Amino acid sequence: MSSGAMWRSCLCLRDGWRRLLNRPSGGPTASVGKGANIPFPFRAYAPPAERKRFYQNVTITQGEGGFEINLDHRKLKTPQAKLFTVPSEALAIAVATEWDSQQDTIKFYTMHLTTLCNTSLDNPTQRNKDQLIRAAVKFLDTDTIWYGVEIGSSTSIMGPSIPARTREVLVSHLASYNMWALQGIEFVVTQLKSVMLTLGLMDLRLTVEQAVLLSRLEEEYQIQKWGHVEWAHDYELRELRARTAAGTLFVHLCSESTTVKHKLLQE
Amino acid sequence: MAALGPPARTLRGLLRELRYMSAGTGRPYRDTEAYRYLVKAFRAHRVTSEKLCRAQHELHFQAATYLCLLRSIREHVALHQEFHGKGERSVEEAAGLVGLKLPHQPGGKGWEP
Numbered sequence: 001m002s003s004g005a006m007w008r009s010c011l012c013l014r015d016g017w018r019r020l021l022n023r024p025s026g027g028p029t030a031s032v033g034k035g036a037n038i039p040f041p042f043r044a045y046a047p048p049a050e051r052k053r054f055y056q057n058v059t060i061t062q063g064e065g066g067f068e069i070n071l072d073h074r075k076l077k078t079p080q081a082k083l084f085t086v087p088s089e090a091l092a093i094a095v096a097t098e099w100d101s102q103q104d105t106i107k108f109y110t111m112h113l114t115t116l117c118n119t120s121l122d123n124p125t126q127r128n129k130d131q132l133i134r135a136a137v138k139f140l141d142t143d144t145i146w147y148g149v150e151i152g153s154s155t156s157i158m159g160p161s162i163p164a165r166t167r168e169v170l171v172s173h174l175a176s177y178n179m180w181a182l183q184g185i186e187f188v189v190t191q192l193k194s195v196m197l198t199l200g201l202m203d204l205r206l207t208v209e210q211a212v213l214l215s216r217l218e219e220e221y222q223i224q225k226w227g228h229v230e231w232a233h234d235y236e237l238r239e240l241r242a243r244t245a246a247g248t249l250f251v252h253l254c255s256e257s258t259t260v261k262h263k264l265l266q267e
Numbered sequence: 268m269a270a271l272g273p274p275a276r277t278l279r280g281l282l283r284e285l286r287y288m289s290a291g292t293g294r295p296y297r298d299t300e301a302y303r304y305l306v307k308a309f310r311a312h313r314v315t316s317e318k319l320c321r322a323q324h325e326l327h328f329q330a331a332t333y334l335c336l337l338r339s340i341r342e343h344v345a346l347h348q349e350f351h352g353k354g355e356r357s358v359e360e361a362a363g364l365v366g367l368k369l370p371h372q373p374g375g376k377g378w379e380p
Contacts, residue, residue: 103292110340207331208331235350238346242343248332252328252329
C-alpha cells in the first residue's frame with residue numbers, strides 16, 4: 001500500500017488512514033474525535049480518524065489575514081487551533097468545496113488541499129525555507145527522469161553525481177518561491193520522487209496525468225507485462241494523482257497574483 | 268507546453284464533477300461557490316486576441332489540474348468502497364462460506380446473563 005511508503009512526518013495522516021481501513025464500515029462511528037487507542041506522544045499532529053459531518057453550510061468570508069472558511073457559524077481552525085486563513089480566493093473556494101462534499105462522515109484523507117493549508121499554517125515540523133529546499137533537492141540524486149541538464153546517465157547503483165552548479169541553480173530557483181508554495185513543492189517532490197517532474201508541473205510543461213505516468217514508469221511497464229491488479233494499481237494511481245494534483249494546484253494558487261487587464265477591443 | 272485539449276472539455280468535466288459531488292449533499296450544484304467561480308473565470312478569460320497567451324494557458328492548466336484532483340478523489344473513494352471498505356465478515360457469514368451454520372441453542376448458552 002502506498003500509504004505505508006510515505007514518510008511525511010509532518011502529517012501522520014497515514015496512521016489515521018490505516019485505522020480507517022481497519023475499521024469495518026457500516027457501523028455507527030463509536031468515537032467522534034480522537035480515539036482512545038492513540039499512543040501519546042507519537043500522534044501529536046494527527047487528525048481524528050472519523051467524524052460525522054456536523055455542519056450544514058460551508059461559507060467563505062474575507063478577514064484581515066486572508067480568506068476564512070466557516071462551517072455553519074464556526075470558523076475553521078487548524079489542528080493547532082490557529083485561525084484557518086488562505087491568501088487566495090480560489091484556494092479558499094476549493095477548500096470549502098472539499099468540506100462541502102463530505103457526506104455523513106468526514107473523510108480527512110480525501111481533503112488534500114485542506115491538509116496542505118494546515119501544514120503551511122501550522123508548520124508542525126518547523127522547517128524554514130532552506131530546510132524545505134534542501135529536502136526537495138535531496139531527491140535530485142535519485143531522480144530517474146532527466147531533462148536537458150548536464151547530467152549523464154549512469155549504470156551504477158549509486159546514480160550519477162550531480163555537478164554543484166546544477167544544484168546551485170536548482171536551489172536558487174526554488175528560493176524564488178514563497179513559503180507556502182515551497183510546502184506544496186516539497187509535497188509533490190515527495191509524492192513523485194522526482195524534482196524534475198515537479199518542476200515540469202510547476203512550469204506547465206506536463207499535466208498531472210503525464211507527470212504521474214512518468215513517475216510510475218517502472219510500474220506501468222510491469223503492469224503491461226504482467227497484468228494489472230485493480231484494487232492495488234488503480235487505487236494507488238488515483239491516490240497519487242489526487243495528491244499530485246492537489247500539491248500542484250496549491251503551489252500555483254499560492255504563487256500567483258491575479259490581475260485582470262481589460263484590453264481595448266479594436267473592432 | 269502541456270497538451271490540455273479544448274477548454275470547453277475541461278469545463279464540462281469540472282461541471283460534471285461538481286454535479287457528482289452535489290448529488291450526495293442534495294443541494295443543486297449551480298448553487299455552489301465553486302460553480303460560480305469557475306463559470307466566471309472561464310467566461311472572463313475566454314476573450315483574448317493572443318493565441319499564445321500564457322496567462323490563459325496557466326488558468327486552463329489550473330482548471331485541468333483541479334479537474335484531475337476531483338476526478339481522482341472520486342475514483343479513489345469509489346475504489347476504496349469497493350475493495351477496501353467492507354471490513355470483516357461476521358461469524359455467520361464466515362460459516363456460511365463453507366456451508367456451515369452456527370449452532371442454535373434455545374435456552375441460551377448457560378453462561379449468558
